[in-house]
Amino acid sequence: MRALTLITLLLISSLLPLFGQNDTIYFNRRGKSVKPGKKYEYKEATDATGVVTRITKDNTYTTKFKYQSGEIHGKYTEYSHKDSVELIGEYKEGLRVGEWQGFDLDKNLLYTESYLEGKIVLRKASDYSLSLYDSAETKNSNVTGDPQAWINFQRANFKIPAAVYKSGDEGALIYEFLVTTDGKACNINWINKNTAHPLFAQEVLMKTLQFQDFLITYKEGKRIVVRLETRLSFSMNKGK
Incomplete structure (x- = not known):
């Protein structure tokens, strides 16, 4: 009986390292786990401290x-x-919260972001980014290398609040912003939003901050920060 118990304990102890290991898990573009060898977008492995x-x-x-x-x-x-x-930055129960920071490959701080309940509400250029700003390189209209990408993003993501439809507002929303050396909008400044419904203006602000592919500008082989100006025309029919 003792021999059997000893053999059993030895067998269990030999298996513990296997059960203690965290296998790599593979995920597709929708975030669903897939079997190893299948097409995947990213993989995750967890260490003994719980860090993924x-x-x-x-x-x-x-x-x-x-x-x-x-x-x-x-x-x-x-x-x-x-x-x-x-x-x-920091997550709280799956949502981004508080201040986040973005850096370039040389560890220079590019910007700080503020999040509220998972939604970005502000992005400010760092002093380093402002030192790269070249006012002579101001761009108008052509906000991306592929203008259609910006249009497609607007169509897919700009959601007009019901109150805006009912207001019957129409006009143009004109604003400017700086584009960092990694193609993100920051320091948004309204040129004309008096004719725009405040909820529509807020929607435009948040979605502009979410877009990740603004045109990166180079000068003498180096990335610089530029100011872009863009205009959004809108016309709403009053709801019944």
């Missing part, structure tokens, strides 16, 4: 964070090429 390392299929980005009750919770760090920190 997520790596994209092309190895472009690596992120580190923790889950709590199935949601990302706590400190979040995103790394790009050469393990440089590109983005750092």
